[in-house]
Amino acid sequence: MSIYMANNAEDGATISQPHNAHEGDSRRMLLPSLHMATFDIDSSQEYRRYSISVAIICALPLETDACKALFDEHWDDLSTFDLPRKGDTNAYSFGRIGRHNVILIHMANMGTTTAAAAAAHCKASFPSVVLALLVGVCGGVPLNKETGVQDMVLGDVIISDGVVPYDFGRQYPDMVLRKSGVLEVMGRPPPAVGNLLAKLKSRSDRKSLNERVSHHLQHLRNDFGDAIVYPGADNDRLFESTYKHKHRISSNCPICNNSDGFICDTARTSSCEELGCDQNRLVPRRRLSGLSTDSACLQPIVHFGLVASGNSVMKSGEHRDRIAAREKVIAFEMEATGAWENFPCVVIKGVCDYADSHKHKTWQLYAAATAAACMKAFLEKWTYRT
Structure with a gap:
């Protein structure tokens, strides 16, 4: 039976082909550090399955493109095709980001139901995953006095410290009243995640996080070229919440x-x-006021807070503000409540619109890039070991 040899490396170990394999056919798989050991092929696959600790979940191809571009190592070859268990219908990309072995889940559709199914399959195939990151784009809640988040602009990044299933409840004539019982509310992150979030909110660590986001964003710009550019302050327009997008x-x-x-x-x-x-119905923005149309890129800022998650796309400024005031959320997205049933989750998403009727897709690529950059910066700080 074939024997694989694991050798220590600075950041991990490699599993190599048997010594009698041709040099050109040799494959290597980076794994968490371990002492010298031998495995037959079946136990080697099982070890690799248990070496993956972080899952990244994306709903759109543009989100996965940005995330994969920041992998430090890619394993998408024949050495990983047999890792998912039989019956797992997910499509995966495998690799390493810093010290972490990660798995990226490609989703065919948006929504909490799709995310729940994808996360359940992933958990069955890779039981060692201790953290899921939902990375991509979202609708932001600007000027939210209830949460203390002020002057959010497009391209900024949201990191969740809790998830609210805002569309799960009872429909009344004037509103959906969310159920608030123990079983209907997403819990706060587990201690390992919550403690890291508390650290990242401190002044020095927040500054460091924002700097690392800018660093990784520049890497993506160098990689993608003109495909990822700051769309410009003149394309960042926030209308009054009551001003509807319709024919005049x-x-x-x-x-x-x-x-x-x-x-x-x-x-x-x-x-x-x-x-x-009507441009006269635009809301003035402090961070954008000093920027000209041909100015340099405005650096994104990371915001922490509750994220509203549901199966519908929020495209109403009035409903956005009403829910934000009631639930104290700072963003809207569509996957977190589904994935939360299976993994401890952190939402890391770039703001591509203001969740109102004037939303458009101009900012999606850039927002996906800022989210991916923040994802890598977050994992640089994540040190939890099981």
Whole structure:
């Protein structure tokens, strides 16, 4: 039977092919540090399965592209194809980020249901995973006095210190009232995660984290070139929450101009320029006020707080602010509550819009890049061992 030899390395160990293998066919797998040991092929696969400690969950291809670009080592070859257990329908990418062996889960669709299924399969195949990071893009809650987060701009990054399933409850004529019993509320992060988050919120560590995010973001810019660029302060527009994205009176649209508040399908898919959204209804932004249209990139800032998670895309400024005031959340996303059922989770997502009816996709690539940069900066600080 084939024998694999594990050898110590500074950051881990490598598993090599038997000595009689051709030199050109040799493959190596980076694993957590261990003393000299031998495995047959079956036990080697089992060891590798138990060596992975961090799962990264992405819902969009642009999110996975940014995350994979920051891997320090890629293992997507024949040495990893047999690691998932039989019946696991997930698609994975394997690799190393710093000291951590990680697995990236590719999801075909957004939503809590898809995330729950993906996380359940991953947990069965890789029981040693102790942390799941949900990395990608989200809708941000700007100027939220309830949470102390002020002047959030597009491209900033959200790190969750708790998750709120905001659309799980009872529908009343004026609102959805979320259930608040013990079984309906996502718990706070476990101690290892909560303690790290507390550390990162301190002045010096927050400064260091923001600097590392900028460092890794520059790496992505060098890698992707013009595909990842700061879209510019002139494209970061926050309208008053009550100002709807719809046809104006001059358009004579019978639906948008009706007093019942309905918006036509054409308006929903049109840009602000096409609809003539009034620039006088924009909210002034302190961080953006000194930037010209051709100025250098505004560096992203990391914000910590509760994240609202649900199966629907938030596209209403009024509903956004109402839920944010009630639940004290700083962002909206669509996967965390599903994954939380299986793993301790941290949401790390870049703000690509303001979760209102004026949202567009201009900022998605850049926000995915800032989130991936923050993901790597976070893992540099994550030292938990089982």
